[in-house]
Amino acid sequence: MADTLGMVARLAGNSIRFGWYYGINWLLDRQAARLGARPQFRPKRPVPSRQELLADLARLLVQDAGNVRDGLYPAEDDMPGSIGDYIDRLRLMMADLPGALERRASRDASSAKRQAEVARLPEYYTQDFHFQAGGYLSDDSARLYDLQVETLFYGSAAAMRRAGLAEVAKFLKGRDQRRLSLLDVACGTGRFLRQVRLAFPALKLTGLDLSEPYVREAERHMQGLRPAELVTANAESMPFPDASQDIVTCIYLFHELPPEVRRRVTSEIARVLKHDGLFVLVDSLQMGDKPGWDGLLEAFPVRFHEPYFESYATDDLDADFTEAGLAHLSTSLAFLSKVMVRRKVASPG
DSSP states (O other): OOOHHHHHHHHHHHHHHHHHHHHHHHHHHHHHHHTTOOOOOOOSSOOOOHHHHHHHHHHHHHHHHHHHHTTSSOOOOOOOSOHHHHHHHHHHHHHHHHHHHHHHHHTOOOHHHHHGGGTTOOGGGSSOGGGOTTTTSSHHHHHHHHHHHHHHTTTOHHHHHHHHHHHHHHHHTTSOGGGOEEEEETOTTSHHHHHHHHHOTTSEEEEEESOHHHHHHHHHHTTTSOOOEEEEOOTTSOSSOTTOEEEEEEESOGGGSOHHHHHHHHHHHHHHEEEEEEEEEEEEOOTTSSGGGHHHHHHHHHHHTOTTHHHHHTOOHHHHHHHTTEEEEEEEEETTEEEEEEEEOOOOO
């Protein structure tokens, strides 16, 4: 039965969310201008007009509500925590703006390296991604991440993640979720795990991430729900047996990896997937996905210190997935993201 009321609730919630985060984005932009830190980079490739950008975002939000109507996932709110906690995070984000702008102006992305000296982390990970102090290695970064991402994308990040959840729901239709397992690689603060748990209460869930502060934040986000197993480990060498997972998801990781690491992580994903298992990748658009938007992809790594984004934007992920034994099922676009769905087949040769 179609969940029309759920669809209406989700659409209303999405509209309110968009207006709220659009307003925060505008305030931060105004404050950056007052501080004399408005970015000067001018991309050579075309960029969409604001009208085109917002029209595409609206299509995503309507599609998200349609997925609720079609029963792919519920309309529950995915924001854990209290209003007071949210306001505290908002204040922290506002207070951090001058420092973030200063780090961007000086191109200083070194504080995470200092924190990682005793942590034995890979070199590529010890940077201040997004010019956040401490990169992914500080508690403040973990507290601010979701708020910053939603602000950057006008409140659409949750809906873009749910575009991947829709593919998981299609795979699970008619199956006994109690007998199936899902691994979320680079689970970060656990927002996607929470969305999965709300939709599939009996599914065995595991989240893996390299950042201890982010794993702690994921534990907080899963409070009140059936727990997921959360593991702090490197996705280049996952501590799971071969063919142990029915579903593997990976949300916004690949654009933050060097090319050779992307391939190792892909191989590990293929290794832990069962035969005929599902792999769902949600990540940024790549060059040519929306040709009139390529200028946004050109500007993104300059504005937000994404050192491996340029190589990601032109990488042939299809070829890498095929070589690893992950056969193409579908590729779709969701605003500023793309959703790549693959099925594990027999290893080549």
